[in-house]
Amino acid sequence: MSRLSEREIARKLAEPEDFEPPAGLLEKIKNEIPPEVAVGTETSGERRSIMPSRQRWLLAASLVAMIGAGLFALRLRQQAPPLESVAAPPSPPAAAAPKSEVRQSDASPRRQPQTAVPAPQTSPQLAVKEEASAISPAPERLPASPPPLKVELKDLERLKALGYARNRRDQIAAPAEIPAPVEGGVEGGIAGGVAGGVPGGVISGVPGKAVAYDAPLRAGHLAQVSSAQPYQDVFYKSAGINGFVETAADRLSTFGLDVDTASYTVTRRYLSDGNLPDPKSVRVEEFVNFFDYGDPPPAGGDFAITAEGAPSPFTQGEGYRLLRFNIRARQVNAEQRRPAVLTFVIDVSGSMDQENRLALVKKSLSLLLDQLRPTDRIGLVTFGDEARVLLEPTNDREAVRQAIERLQPEGSTNTEDGLLKGYEMADRNFRLNAANRIILCSDGVANVGRTGPYAILGRIGREARRGIELTTFGFGMGNYNDHLMEQLADHGDGRYAYIDTLDEARRLLVEGLTGTLQTIAKDAKVQVEFNPQAVARYRLLGYENRDIADERFRDEKVDAGEIGAGHSVTALYEIELRPDAPSGSLAAALHLRYRAPEIGNVTETIRKLYLSELAPSWEKASPGFRMAALVAQFAEILKQSPWAKGSLNDVARQARTAAGELAKNAKASELADLAEKAARIKAGERKEER
DSSP: OOOOOHHHHHHHHHSOSSOOOOTTHHHHHHHHSOGGGOOSOOOTTSOOOSSOHHHHHHHHHHHHHHHHHHHHHHHHHHHSOOBOOSSOOOOOOGGGSOOTTTTSOTTOOSOOOOOOOOOOOOOTTOEESSOSOSSSSOOOOOOSSOOOOOOOHHHHHHHHHTTOEEOTTSOEEOOTTOOOOOTTTBSOOSOOSSOSSOSSOOOOOOTTOOBOTTOOBOTTEEOOOOOOOSSSSEEBOOOOEEOOEETTTOOEEEEEOOOOOHHHHHHHHHHHTTOOOOGGGOOHHHHHTTSOOOOOOOSSSSEEEEEEEEOOTTSSSTTEEEEEEEEEEOOOOGGGSOOEEEEEEEEOSGGGGGGGHHHHHHHHHHHHHTTOOTTOEEEEEEESSSEEEEEEEESOHHHHHHHHHTOOOOSOOOHHHHHHHHHHHHHHTOOTTSEEEEEEEEOOOOOSSOOSTTSSHHHHHHHHHHTEEEEEEEOOSSSEEHHHHHHHHHHTTOOEEEOOSHHHHHIIIIITHHHHHOEEEEEEEEEEEEOTTTEEEEEEOSOGGGBOOGGGTTOTTSOOEEEETTOEEEEEEEEEEOTTOOTTSEEEEEEEEEEOTTTOOEEEEEEEEEGGGSOSSSTTSOHHHHHHHHHHHHHHHHTTOTTOOSOHHHHHHHHHHHHHHOTTOHHHHHHHHHHHHHHHHHHHHHHHHO
């Protein structure tokens, strides 16, 4: 808490009209002061203070400040929304805290006012491929306390119809019927506090703490409705839902890139079992990035950037457009990738015996063995009640195969001990100019040791900066901790994927092995700058927990995302055009900034998108654009976003058409199947309610 002057304390205490200190508090404090330290002017017959006058007044001032600060803190506590958490761990030390503003809290709003931060110095190694600013000069230094924005009336009417309410602070509160968090299912299901539209946004929040469902919200993030869990002891954490931001107030949208795909395959598992997914498990960007939209790889350099837009049946109205930006990394042939030192940390606890989870792990690792080269090394660490080294890194495939076959479920789950033992092995066998990576195979349930997700994040982050990255593969449903697996990979500069079938294991460990092992870009982040003369407002679909403060885009200390060889990252924006915008004007410019892992130089490149480049209709948009829009809409409906339009049947019907146009993309047909299945399940639930 910042220090307050007596005048500030008095002002803050005078503001609330309905607040009185607890009865007897001041009298109790007065009685606690010994006579020897009494203060006041000396009069005849009164005891003289044994303290000098200066010390008496210092003590008096201190007491006044302490009392005022205590009353102010009590008032803040009464006003603040209650915090609820499921087995919330203690606040981590500074070294173990989530890294920078990118991943500080998954339950945080998108944009919260903060004191302006001086712009960092540009790295002398920076290679800028185009002009530094695509639309206008850099904004002036932001005021320390920017004024809050008003939520658009049309948004409020829509949200009110969906069960959201507006309170006396022009904020949006969650629907009253949202249930309270329950153990194993919810920790901070929505974002609270001030969000969207504030210039120079930054995420915030307390690591390991949950925000109650009735926390106030602004346009930046909205709550989502919770649903009953079909599985026991599953744990997800929502980062909220991005809302619209007025371009005149904040024309910059900044976030770290993400190539995780777990949310889509978790949803596929739910639907395959005949259940709708928990809305908190749905992360739109992970749905979108699961699919290939046919974007070409770069002809030269590290990345190719595609930018396009068109009207969409899923936007809010006629004046709206959907924009798609795709960033595709260069390919690396399998024979050209760096040698790998892989340390598998395998969960063999009793929970891995359910649904043959460990059996799927063993089959998945067997697929991987056939893809390795003689220069690669594999080591195995297992953990149940405690961790143990099963096999030191070796290129003897038969020895690895035999060790895998010996894996048997046993005991409780000490994930922390397993990872620490894995890092010890990786440290002993570290090789320069190689892919040094730990791969965790687990259901994420930790019931021995410090079980919270923040217990070992500091060590993981430090090891990632040294060159030992962490990838997490999730298995099973019920007794599954999605949030822990996602956070571990986030801080380990790796990828989080959920393996629900052997086919998914083949996609990750056979077809996508090079992308998993060969990193092209570290700390990759994007800043999209919208033209206020053309775009009235915008909304980013997904990436809520990847938000970065706008003014820290060029701060090299900010940790962002990592992109592997051949990986493709897509971002979608819904924008409202200004009616008087010239047809040829600039709509937006995407700035991509990243660091090459081998030599460490920082590169920034820009891709501009003009209104004249937008397709005139949905039908004339590219097949890849339409497919990405369908995937995002599917996720938005399942996430119960208040901005979702259309139905699951609409998505399924359009996906059938897209599958025919994208003949090489079998996943388009799968999307249609899943949308139809979700529609049937939803219709069945409604029938049961009647």
